[in-house]
Amino acid sequence: MVVTAVYPGTFDPLTNGHMDLIRRSRRLCERIIVGVASNPKKKPWFTLQERVALIKAEIEHHGLSNVEVIGFEGLLVEFAKAQHASVLIRGMRAVSDFEFEFQLASMNRSLAPDVESVFLMPGESFSFISSTLVKEVARLKGDVERFVSPRVLKALKAKIQERNALPD
Numbered sequence: 001m002v003v004t005a006v007y008p009g010t011f012d013p014l015t016n017g018h019m020d021l022i023r024r025s026r027r028l029c030e031r032i033i034v035g036v037a038s039n040p041k042k043k044p045w046f047t048l049q050e051r052v053a054l055i056k057a058e059i060e061h062h063g064l065s066n067v068e069v070i071g072f073e074g075l076l077v078e079f080a081k082a083q084h085a086s087v088l089i090r091g092m093r094a095v096s097d098f099e100f101e102f103q104l105a106s107m108n109r110s111l112a113p114d115v116e117s118v119f120l121m122p123g124e125s126f127s128f129i130s131s132t133l134v135k136e137v138a139r140l141k142g143d144v145e146r147f148v149s150p151r152v153l154k155a156l157k158a159k160i161q162e163r164n165a166l167p168d
Contacts, residue, residue: 005029005087005118006080010037012044013152014055015134017091017126022059022067024120025089031066033083034059038073045135045159058149077112088117093127 007025011018011034025032036051044051048071055069072079080088088108090101105117121127129147138144138156145153 002031003029003087004031004033004083004085005089006033006035006076006083006085007089008035008037008076008079009091010039010042010044010131011051011055012042012046012131013051013134013148013156014058015126015129015131015148015152016146017093017122017129019058019062019149020122020126021089021091021120022064023062026064026066028089028118029087032064032068032089033085034067034069035076035079035083036069036071037076038071045163046155050155054152054155057151061149061151075111077108077115080115081112086115088115090117090119092119092121093130 005025005028007022009018022032022034034055036048036055038048046054052069052071059067059069070079070083076088088105090105092098092101101117101119105119108115108117122129134144134147135156137147139160144156148156
């Protein structure tokens, strides 16, 4: 039986911490789907299509053949079921993530009892990285080179220029 996992998130932008979890998830499941959530509530900088394209390029660049990237809208568990996934991969960086992740896992289990949540902690060098922090540091002209790939860094700088060119 092939175990399929969905690693969901907004990935706005994809960080080295995300890539760490994608690589490590591959050791647990035969098929990994990076589920890129639309989630307009989070007001992403990158469109869904831009995020999917960036992640696909990174996956291809690293030769991760058993990883797919698919954008989705709606309930995560419905997306997981449509992909025939039995596992949800969730990253947990710190104790502060626990309460939210616990609630989310409980709700997901209630909605889809056959889909199991698995929590992975990123490597120590990635434990403090979040897309939100990366965007804020980059916006303030800080160096985020060690937190994202060169491809994502280039896209992030272009997005900041684009956002700065927009009228208030």
